[in-house]
Amino acid sequence: MNPDFVVPDDLAERDQWVLWRLEKSNGREAKVPYSVLGHRASSTNPSDWCVFEKALAEWQLHPERYTGLGFVLCKEDPFVGIDLDDCLTADGVLKPWASGIVDRLSDTYIEISPSGCGLKSWVKGHLPANVSGVRIGDGQIEMYDHSRYFTVTGRVFQGAPQEIEDHAADVILLYERLLQSKSKTSWPLQPLQGGRIPYGQQHNTLVSIAGTLRARRVCDEAIEACLQIVNERQCERPGPRVHVSQLVRSSRRWGATA
Numbered sequence: 001m002n003p004d005f006v007v008p009d010d011l012a013e014r015d016q017w018v019l020w021r022l023e024k025s026n027g028r029e030a031k032v033p034y035s036v037l038g039h040r041a042s043s044t045n046p047s048d049w050c051v052f053e054k055a056l057a058e059w060q061l062h063p064e065r066y067t068g069l070g071f072v073l074c075k076e077d078p079f080v081g082i083d084l085d086d087c088l089t090a091d092g093v094l095k096p097w098a099s100g101i102v103d104r105l106s107d108t109y110i111e112i113s114p115s116g117c118g119l120k121s122w123v124k125g126h127l128p129a130n131v132s133g134v135r136i137g138d139g140q141i142e143m144y145d146h147s148r149y150f151t152v153t154g155r156v157f158q159g160a161p162q163e164i165e166d167h168a169a170d171v172i173l174l175y176e177r178l179l180q181s182k183s184k185t186s187w188p189l190q191p192l193q194g195g196r197i198p199y200g201q202q203h204n205t206l207v208s209i210a211g212t213l214r215a216r217r218v219c220d221e222a223i224e225a226c227l228q229i230v231n232e233r234q235c236e237r238p239g240p241r242v243h244v245s246q247l248v249r250s251s252r253r254w255g256a257t258a
Helices: 052-061 096-104 168-180 202-215 220-234 241-257
Strands: 017-025 028-034 068-073 079-085 110-112 119-124 131-136 139-144 148-152
Touching (some): 017 052, 017 148, 068 079, 079 096, 079 148, 079 168, 119 168, 131 168, 139 168, 202 220, 220 241
Antiparallel strands (some): 017 068, 068 148, 079 139, 110 119, 131 139
């Protein structure tokens, strides 16, 4: 157990924590959630959850009983958990099929899963429905925003920040592409650096960038300068500059209603 277990404040400040341990189920090991009271926890029953400090203390007191901590996703919180299963090689190198999403979400919290072979990314947004087990390359992707819990290791991936950023547009884009790509092996999102943003995806990409920058209190002039560069240099078919300017002006209203 890591004595300096640290998680983003956005998660630590919510009373949605459980413990978990590995148990045999139908011949396979399963990560079973537990309440600090010692009984199995439900991902739909808030009475089974607790504050971060209480869960951490119980784990520290009984490290032989529990494997780690978990966070329950529910409709009342603003989070979406994105699970990239088997996206790392045995040497910890990111596989090509996962590079797009990791690049796209590099400004938000990403950690290494308990197995050491996967990554979990935390963003702010909402899903039309949970998505489980979509095969991509030699791994798979799952996305949840309610009625599930995620194990939390605190093992930050490649210096990822301890903040959870708003990627509402990316979440919806990924959701739609995963539903369309269940039988495909190609990765549905393009990385923002070193690659071209396909025509048809550029609006959502620019919207996401604008929202992230505005959430960090970047001024309008800087937001527009950034978006104009991305539009001109990385979009497969750059749109008119005036459209980018209009998008920046529209993003003021998003910030006012967020």
